[in-house]
Amino acid sequence: MKISSDYTSNRAWLRDVVGNQPMILRSVSALEFLQLFVGYFSENKVEVYALEESPEENIQCHIVENLDTIEYIRFENVLCSSPSQAVNDMLSDFEHSDETALVEALSKYYYSHEESFSGLNIKKENQKQFEELKDWAINYFEVEKIVPRSLHLSYQTPTALGNMSQTELNTALQEGYESALTGKKYSVEEVNQIMKEEFKQKANV
Incomplete structure (x- = not known):
């Protein structure tokens, strides 16, 4: 099983695991690849959108009928959820999401976009949860x-x-x-x- 500590960066690890495959990185894995979250040491779990289950036990697949229904960005041979897609996915299932990863990602997004969240398209049903996290994210690194x-x-x-x-x-x-x-x-x-x-x-x- 491939783990992140075997690579020079978590991004390199994710690229090797899902590159050239019909999968879209999602949730925490997407935030790591987008470099909005630093990740953890010796990770092995990768979260993706896929059309079918993967034979690799460490790849957790969220099955969809069509990958084009997901908002994603192509980075050469890797498909990755957009920041808005990744954040909305985690907000919509906040109880089971990695709160630390989400708040750190929101903070990095805010400060890398001239202290604004305006580029994030937060869905109406996720707005209340986003508002509860927003101020914490802004002050995360203070x-x-x-x-x-x-x-x-x-x-x-x-x-x-x-x-x-x-x-x-x-x-x-x-x-x-x-x-x-x-x-x-x-x-x-x-x-x-x-x-x-x-x-x-x-x-x-």
Whole structure:
């Protein structure tokens, strides 16, 4: 099974897995390929739209009758959902979606489009969920506003995030955070919840 850590980037991994196949990257896989989400270390699951199931167990297929019903972009030999398609797919099934990936992607989209979401075509039925995430996405990378000061990455030598490679950052995130005061270790899921609650508290001040 092909995993992301065997490649120079998650994008290269996704290209090798689905390139030249009648599949469209969707959801988190699409956000990774569009470089709106950094991805995780040693990933193996790939989410796609397809006309039939794949024999590869790590390729999760969402079956459609016609690929042309999906809004996608062609990158040479890879078909990838557009940002609007990927975001709407995740908003419509938010309960089962990767919230971290979605919020990070919305944040990167916002700041790479002159601080605007205007290029995203959010469906009417997804608008309420989008509005609930919008402010969190805008402030996602403002660490001082979102992350409690008692938490820090669990790597040994202090390193500026800008100097970290993708692999180093992913590894740090996978290992989780620990409290500088108590030494308690937190899972990625716990940190995501803490970040979300912290932002809501600051937004209500």
